[in-house]
Amino acid sequence: MNDQAPPAAGEAKPTSASRTTLSHIMTANDANLLGTVHGGVIMKLVDDVAGAVAGRHSGGPAVTASMDEMVFLEPVRIGDLVHVLAQVNWTGRTSMEVGVRVMAERWNESTPAKQVASAYLVFAAVDDLGRPRPVPQVVPETERDERRSQEARIRRTHRLARRRAIKDLRERGDG
Numbered sequence: 570m571n572d573q574a575p576p577a578a579g580e581a582k583p584t585s586a587s588r589t590t591l592s593h594i595m596t597a598n599d600a601n602l603l604g605t606v607h608g609g610v611i612m613k614l615v616d617d618v619a620g621a622v623a624g625r626h627s628g629g630p631a632v633t634a635s636m637d638e639m640v641f642l643e644p645v646r647i648g649d650l651v652h653v654l655a656q657v658n659w660t661g662r663t664s665m666e667v668g669v670r671v672m673a674e675r676w677n678e679s680t681p682a683k684q685v686a687s688a689y690l691v692f693a694a695v696d697d698l699g700r701p702r703p704v705p706q707v708v709p710e711t712e713r714d715e716r717r718s719q720e721a722r723i724r725r726t727h728r729l730a731r732r733r734a735i736k737d738l739r740e741r742g743d744g
């Protein structure tokens with residue numbers, strides 16, 4: 570707990586103010602038919618922690634607008650202790666990109682955790698009526714935060730361009 574006054578609405582916030590980790594031990598309830606962990610279980614943890622980060626950064630409700638580049642690098646096994654780390658990479662006017670990294674280690678061994686998945690999600694901050702509301706800008710604090718912010722801008726440009734191109738194609742009624 571700290572005794573500093575929270576920033577006023579709209580005041581920029583550093584990345585560390587909302588960075589969050591969620592940890593969970595995988596059990597038989599999380600298994601798929603192959604006996605490893607179901608990808609959807611990991612996706613839910615990713616969405617959960619990213620939502621917490623978006624809510625903390627924006628100071629209120631935020632909804633998932635999109636999830637992209639969800640990559641599974643290694644299978645997650647029953648008995649793995651999974652850590653899901655998330656931070657705000659970039660902020661727009663009412664939306665935020667949250668980057669998520671998933672690490673796994675055996676629950677009862679002191680071996681180093683390895684990365685098993687990653688994802689990028691866009692959250693929109695919303696008011697009581699579900700309408701987008703402005704978010705504070707995020708202030709990168711390290712070179713790594715700055716690199717992530719620059720990469721998020723590239724993904725944002727591609728997302729908008731892809732959306733516009735598909736919309737244009739549909740409006741032309743080619744297919």
Ligand SMILES: CC(C)(COP(=O)(O)OP(=O)(O)OC[C@H]1O[C@@H](n2cnc3c(N)ncnc32)[C@H](O)[C@@H]1OP(=O)(O)O)[C@@H](O)C(=O)NCCC(=O)NCCS
Nearest residue numbers: 632633634635660661662663664665691693695699701728
């Ligand atoms: C996300 C949502 C609030 C956007 O509402 P909208 O009326 O389209 O509003 P806007 O077009 O102004 O978009 C708001 C922001 O979200 C961003 N956004 C909207 N859709 C997006 C998408 N598919 N991908 C990336 N960003 C998106 C916009 O770029 C904008 O960001 P900016 O203000 O930083 O530039 C609305 O589509 C919604 O409520 N979706 C359902 C969300 C939900 O319920 N998620 C949980 C599913 S169970």
